[in-house]
Amino acid sequence: MFGDKNVKKERLARLKAILAQRELGATELARELGVSRHAILDDIDAIDKQEGIICENKGKFSLLQFWYGNTKRKC
Numbered sequence: 001m002f003g004d005k006n007v008k009k010e011r012l013a014r015l016k017a018i019l020a021q022r023e024l025g026a027t028e029l030a031r032e033l034g035v036s037r038h039a040i041l042d043d044i045d046a047i048d049k050q051e052g053i054i055c056e057n058k059g060k061f062s063l064l065q066f067w068y069g070n071t072k073r074k075c
């Protein structure tokens with residue numbers, strides 16, 4: 001259902017799990033999660049604003065821990 005908070009919450013959790021393991025671009029993430037590229041960019045922004053853990057490198061996204069382990073360092 002459009003706008004369902006539980007669906008978005010589950011998608012954010014899946015997105016974080018994917019980004020903890022590898023770097024992917026927004027288009028690849030959208031394809032993998034079955035949503036638009038715009039939705040992915042909104043989700044990435046939401047995660048980063050809440051937790052400050054998103055890294056961007058040459059158009060690909062990952063979680064901070066992908067690069068540095070469980071530290072507070074920023075990319």
